[in-house]
Amino acid sequence: MHEALGRQQRVVEHLEQHYLGPIDGPEELLRNKPNATYLVGVLYPVGIGIGIGTGTEDEEEKVQLAVEATTAEDSTDGTEEPSIDMANAYQPSSSALSFIHDGDSVDIDLGYATYTEERTDTHTAWRRHGHHLTGIRWEQGTVSGGPGDGRVALDVRCRPFGQNSSLVTVAISNTREAPKNDEGVGQLHTEDALYQVGMTVRSVGGRILPYRSVEDLRLDSEQEELAVRYRHRQVFAVGHGTSVRWDQDDTGGCASVSLDPLPRYTVPTVEAKKSTAxxxxxxxxxxxxxxxxxxxxxxxxxxxxxxxxxxxxxxxxxxxxxxxxxxxxxxxxxxxxxxxxxxxxxxxxxxxxxxxxxxxxxxxxxxxxxxxxxxxxxxxxxxxxxxxxxxxxxxxxxxxxxxxxxxxxxxxxxxxxxxxxxxxxxxxxxxxxxxxxxxxxxxxxxxxxxxxxxxxxxxxxxxxxxxxxxxxxxxxxxxxxxxxxxxxxxxxxxxxxxxxxxxxxxxxPGTQKEAINRLEATRRREIPDNPFQLTECPWCGHRMMPATRSENAEAYGADHSAGDIWLRCPDRTCRFHDRLPVEVxxxxxxxxxxxxxxxxxxxxxxxxxxxxxxxxxxxxxxxxxxxxxxxxxxxxxxxxxxxxxxxxxxxxxxxxxxxxxxxxxxxxxxxxxxxxxxxxxxxxxxxxxxxxxxxxxxxxxxxxRPTEDPNAPGRIYIGLMPQAFTQSTSVVRAMVAMLEAPARAAQGPQDVRGTDAYWTAVAYHNSLRELGRTVTLIRDDVNSLLATRRGPEGRTRQIRGDGMVELTSRVDAEDLPKALQRLGRGLDEGDAVDVVACTNMLSVGIDIPRLALMLMNGQPKTTSEYIQATSRVGRGDVPGVIVTLYRATRPRDRSHYESFLGYHQALYRSVEPTSVTPWSTASRHRSLAAVLVTMVRHLSSWREDSQAVLFRADSNVVRNVRETILEVVERSDPDEYQATEEHLDRLIDQWRIRTSPDPDTGVSTLRYQPLRAQHDEPALMRAFDEDREGWAVMNSMRSVDLNINMKIIGEKA
Incomplete structure (x- = not known):
């Protein structure tokens, strides 16, 4: 276990070095500009123009930065969070934190680095210089000033908060002004920026108190219980444009609060109670x-x-x-x-x-x-x-x-x-x-x-x-x-x-004939697929279909005779070789x-x-x-x-x-x-x-209960919010560092197990559009950047053409089991996956122990999804590492980043309530007719397609169905009882009217659904997209909305 923890720690250190720095120690000499290398922890000079400063984007990507901030994306549920004004995406020149204390003054420690250019005979490099200022005392009432070196300014604001306490905001700023070009746009000189910026604040003569929010003042009964359960998990500070952390003593009190541009938190493993009973x-x-x-x-x-x-x-x-x-x-x-x-x-x-x-x-x-x-x-x-x-x-x-x-x-x-x-x-x-x-x-x-x-x-x-x-x-x-x-x-x-x-x-398959046809087609394929979903014999584990085409019919896990088809284990020694008790x-x-x-x-x-x-x-x-x-x-x-x-x-x-x-x-x-x-x-x-x-x-x-063993592995969450880079560049830089991490996790090139531990990176997305963009970036930009970098032993890593697996709703059903099987294969088997690009399909039920590294591309819409998705890594012997990549232009992402520690130390407390409204007007219009038909059809003798015409509104069956539905409404949502009763009675009356004889022929004809050969025949139901008489009934529970594509033509007013 100590070996696994060591690997996890080496991966985290590698990511911190590449996201925040320094990569090569306190006096490092970088070949690349630090502003093009480090994603967070940088304070830029005042007045930098849009898109300047990263040194990595071409003009097309600079345009994309603005587009990303103003264009809503298709998410998995059809909605997407809007972005905020681009002013917040400029290179930040200041960061701040707020806290409450009851002391008289505060002590502040500062730390940051600058880089200066050094030229050699072959190239230009950048030398790091560390700066530390400690014990800066700010008395109560002081507004602002500088600590003395002229590179940074501090702004301290104190406001009364309750009795005998103050709300304090401390901001640190870069004092340099960016020189302007001929067009008046601020230009970044690498020497003017501050890197690896840190600040720690302590209360003098008092304590730092829990930071209360408005939500704490109005709690329902469940929130009151959550407040009891998480009473020891207090928030002591919030960040502004950055994240924060705090240090607590043995009594639970807070000793200091600090800026934390790359926050991390270890969520302890919640383990089942052990017993030898x-x-x-x-x-x-x-x-x-x-x-x-x-x-x-x-x-x-x-x-x-x-x-x-x-x-x-x-x-x-x-x-x-x-x-x-x-x-x-x-x-x-x-x-x-x-x-x-x-x-x-x-x-x-x-x-x-x-x-x-x-x-x-x-x-x-x-x-x-x-x-x-x-x-x-x-x-x-x-x-x-x-x-x-x-x-x-x-x-x-x-x-x-x-x-x-x-x-x-x-x-x-x-x-x-x-x-x-x-x-x-x-x-x-x-x-x-x-x-x-x-x-x-x-x-x-x-x-x-x-x-x-x-x-x-x-x-x-x-x-x-x-x-x-x-x-x-x-x-x-x-x-x-x-x-x-x-x-x-x-x-x-x-x-x-x-x-x-x-x-x-x-x-x-829906019918035996279709199943037999699928089986025969499988037997003819050189690489047989599996049309029956069961990939292995559930008893002995033998694969149900051969790896390649076989002339031996027994190699296939299904057989048929006289129009009947059944599944069986291909292994003659298995107890279920003749027939499996499985129907598909x-x-x-x-x-x-x-x-x-x-x-x-x-x-x-x-x-x-x-x-x-x-x-x-x-x-x-x-x-x-x-x-x-x-x-x-x-x-x-x-x-x-x-x-x-x-x-x-x-x-x-x-x-x-x-x-x-x-x-x-x-x-x-x-x-x-x-x-x-x-x-x-x-x-x-x-x-x-x-x-x-x-x-x-x-x-x-x-x-x-959460494990109390300090050596027990937990999932380490890292919060990453680059503010001076486009989202595309951020994804590329984040992924490159993660894909290089396995080499750091291993103890030398011969440590295959150590390398495999974090080999497969999971890239999780909140929409198919974001996933598509990431897939393109990985195949092009990530591979290109990997090719320019050298890892241990001078090796570079590349994403192979088949090294990426997608787990989304777009993947065919027959390919999903194959993908899951492949994800379970490690480096020693020669076919390990490099990257899994996925949406919320991964967030439930996937149990692949070797997955341990994840990029969460944006905060999911619900904490429940966040917990479920991130819990898919680190389920085996390898403790998980999750990098949550926040987008600075999204208010919700910024909020989660700025409150990273408080959120992650009490994740389950933040799970949002869910709601269902089955008896609302919209839901009834979609589904109540289907409920009525389902119950009447299966509880009466009018089951045949042609027997919808036999409906009798005054029958015992219909009366009982009506009563049963309304009893459910009364228990579930009594406010909708009357409206549902009226709606149900209208449907019953409509069905009654449609069973009346045709005035021309005197014949009553009404089917539940039309015969395909006689599509014009009167039918009680129709599909939502059909244009004919009948109740619109869904084919799937997810057919809940009619979608319209709209395109706005013209310029903004």
Missing amino acids: DILRLGRLTWIQDDTANVLTELRTFVDDYRHWTQEQQDQAQGLPDHHRPAAGRITDRQSDAVERMHEGITLLEESSSARDAFRLAMAAMHEQMLQSNRTKATGAEEDTPRREPTWRPFQLGFILVALTSTAVADHRDRDLVDLIWFPTGGGKTEAYLGLAAFEIFRRRIEHGIRGGGTAVITRYTLRLLTTQQFQRAATLVCAMERLRVTDPLARGMAPFTIGLWVGNATT VDERIYKYPPTILLATVDKFARLPFKQEAGVLLGAGAGANEPPSLILQDEMHLLSGPLGTTVAIYDAAVLGIIGEVGGRPKIVASTATIRSADDQVKGLMARKVQLFPPSGLNEEDSYFA
């Missing part, structure tokens, strides 16, 4: 039926350990200041609720033999799932090779116990409570809810026999990439469950377990509803169009119970327009399941969320409970 072993938990009393006692001891911690929290809450106690009380109350629910889960296992059986089988299945997930063909491990005993992390077992009773008991008081797993990224949320899913699947089979078949669990994702990645993991669990059907006497008579991937047909073809999913259905939320937009899809919700499923557990992954992504649309469709999904006799338990997961109560109420019209509930101190929830 035997009860965490899955092997031990499988003894619950044979050694019931002892296993239950061990489970109670496990919960009691948590209870003791909660009691300590209650004692601590009593010692807090009065204004914190109400919020602290709410926090500890939720902890007590979790303890009681965990004990209730243990009581269920004690009293119910079927629950114990289901629990035992679930633990056995997860035991095998964890073993097999760590075993791949690449390791050469045989199936009987000894492996590390699978264990639960304490939070995972705690969550299963918390949700157990309300999942197993349909009429339990917490059945309608959404249990939200709230845990840092990479903490094991997926395994936690898979364990609960396995329990529920086995329980249904044990208690309901054949009726417990069909689709039991629906798992929903917002991104196709996330869906296909999690599909591999969940498929391993289903394989383990299938193995138990062979090896375990209790499971032996159960119906087969299967898993289905229900996503868009650009990703997986829509037609087969409808015909054989899978036990676990993994789907994108977008696929549910097809419900009004697909009569066969109702079987997945229990409609027309014959003797099978409807789904009883719904898992919603990455719930924080269900916000804004997407969340709003998903929420209104959820009224139909949950309504159908409810009408056919089910009240599904809902479990969700996230690493970042605010205002969970409001979001879940809007999304699902239910209440929510987070697990694990938060503690009184930051991210410490007993089950997870």
